[in-house]
Amino acid sequence: MTSSEELHKRRLAVVAKGVGSTISAYVDHAGGGTLTDVDGREWIDFASGIAVTNVGNAAPRVVEAVRAQVERFTHTCFMVAPYESYVAVCEQLVDLTPGSFEKRAALFNSGAEAVENAVKIARHATGRQAVVVFDHAYHGRTNLTMALTAKNMPYKHRFGPFAPEVYRAPMSYPLRDGGLDGAEAARRAIDVIEKQVGASNVAAVLIEPIQGEGGFVVPAPGFLPAIAAWASETGAVFIADEIQTGFCRTGQWFASEHEGLEPDLITTAKGMGGGLPIAAVVGRAELMDAVHAGGLGGTYGGNPVACAAALAAIETMRELDLDAAARHIESILTTALSEIAGTDDGIAEVRGRGAMIAIELVKPGTIEPDAARTAAVSKACHEAGLLTLTCGTYGNVLRFLPPLVIPDEQLRRGLDLLTTALRDN
Numbered sequence: 001m002t003s004s005e006e007l008h009k010r011r012l013a014v015v016a017k018g019v020g021s022t023i024s025a026y027v028d029h030a031g032g033g034t035l036t037d038v039d040g041r042e043w044i045d046f047a048s049g050i051a052v053t054n055v056g057n058a059a060p061r062v063v064e065a066v067r068a069q070v071e072r073f074t075h076t077c078f079m080v081a082p083y084e085s086y087v088a089v090c091e092q093l094v095d096l097t098p099g100s101f102e103k104r105a106a107l108f109n110s111g112a113e114a115v116e117n118a119v120k121i122a123r124h125a126t127g128r129q130a131v132v133v134f135d136h137a138y139h140g141r142t143n144l145t146m147a148l149t150a151k152n153m154p155y156k157h158r159f160g161p162f163a164p165e166v167y168r169a170p171m172s173y174p175l176r177d178g179g180l181d182g183a184e185a186a187r188r189a190i191d192v193i194e195k196q197v198g199a200s201n202v203a204a205v206l207i208e209p210i211q212g213e214g215g216f217v218v219p220a221p222g223f224l225p226a227i228a229a230w231a232s233e234t235g236a237v238f239i240a241d242e243i244q245t246g247f248c249r250t251g252q253w254f255a256s257e258h259e260g261l262e263p264d265l266i267t268t269a270k271g272m273g274g275g276l277p278i279a280a281v282v283g284r285a286e287l288m289d290a291v292h293a294g295g296l297g298g299t300y301g302g303n304p305v306a307c308a309a310a311l312a313a314i315e316t317m318r319e320l321d322l323d324a325a326a327r328h329i330e331s332i333l334t335t336a337l338s339e340i341a342g343t344d345d346g347i348a349e350v351r352g353r354g355a356m357i358a359i360e361l362v363k364p365g366t367i368e369p370d371a372a373r374t375a376a377v378s379k380a381c382h383e384a385g386l387l388t389l390t391c392g393t394y395g396n397v398l399r400f401l402p403p404l405v406i407p408d409e410q411l412r413r414g415l416d417l418l419t420t421a422l423r424d425n
């Protein structure tokens with residue numbers, strides 16, 4: 001078999017440098033909690049391909065459903081010749097998402113595409129243009145979603161000009177906003193929106209219930225309900241970007257449920273397809289159906305193979321009770337990490353929900369971000385065979401996103417490797 005080293009050489013000759021990789025090993029196969037590289041080395045997976053393989057890699061039901069579908073047909077384009085599985089995925093979305101109102105759904109290929117479409121729908125339905133997003137937000141890499149994303153490097157640098165009518169409000173970030181509670185942080189954000197944008201101009205308020213790339217920032221309790229209530233009072237569409245938090249990741253089907261939110265629209269992708277590319281916008285029927293026929297779509301959106309995978313992934317989440325599995329992972333991770341944090345002054349906070357947990361690293365005795373140590377710990381994890389990711393505006397957050405089916409033994413082995421990496425760096 002070709003080694004990682006040889007593959008890397010071939011890559012350098014043909015793959016654009018702008019496309020990076022966290023590790024230099026090339027994958028041969030992967031399962032419910034590990035990846036095996038082409039050199040035969042096993043990695044503990046605390047990344048899930050960025051919160052995608054919630055049901056595990058090559059999950060049995062997903063493999064079976066994909067195999068059966070590719071034998072029947074691979075593509076017709078739902079806009080040309082429709083098929084059942086697209087409708088069945090929308091039935092599942094309408095059923096599983098929070099909100100006791102009548103809903104509709106539409107399928108797309110990627111998270112960024114779902115966010116773009118949610119904004120299109122909100123603008124069309126309200127006749128307004130402004131979109132409010134938050135500090136540290138991440139919503140994708142297309143032109144509109146780059147504008148919605150907060151962080152310059154690496155996402156936006158020299159890629160402008162960006163789409164207009166995007167406004168940024170302060171986020172609730174308990175570690176870093178001087179002890180504001182949820183209501184106070186919401187008042188601060190709403191004040192910015194009202195003064196700088198004007199309530200009657202706002203088409204949509206778009207927010208991740210727990211920020212992903214921005215650092216697994218969990219807003220103070222009450223922040224999200226207050227923002228949602230303001231949107232409802234002023235006629236703005238409240239959009240929850242659940243692309244990273246959705247599909248059991250946080251211990252509920254959707255993270256909005258932790259605070260009883262019923263977003264007007266929800267965007268989903270990542271965990272939805274068991275590893276195949278599929279995304280969706282789901283929400284209030286009167287908003288979704290405001291758009292004229294033919295106004296939404298795309299060649300591949302809701303591709304039949306991806307729909308088959310999504311249905312199988314959702315069935316797996318139900319049958320294996322992956323909400324409960326995520327809460328079980330949360331208890332193991334937070335217990336172990338809190339114990340480490342108790343003896344490590346460089347860990348400012350252990351936070352997150354379910355199997356979406358992070359630690360934020362700082363210079364001891366301060367809240368000054370320690371990106372250098374974060375990079376060193378991360379590198380040590382990779383050398384030891386633990387696949388972890390970093391995130392955060394300041395590059396000082398280590399995040400843990402294991403597959404929800406990871407066996408306890410592998411989870412604990414990963415924690416041991418992480419403990420050693422933190423101790424040595």
Ligand SMILES: *Cc1c(COP(=O)(O)O)cnc(C)c1O
Pocket residue numbers: 109110111112113115138139140141208212213241242243244269270
């Ligand atoms: C990953 C992500 C996106 C973008 O999804 P892509 O499929 O990479 O386009 C948007 N929003 C959030 C919260 C994400 O985590």
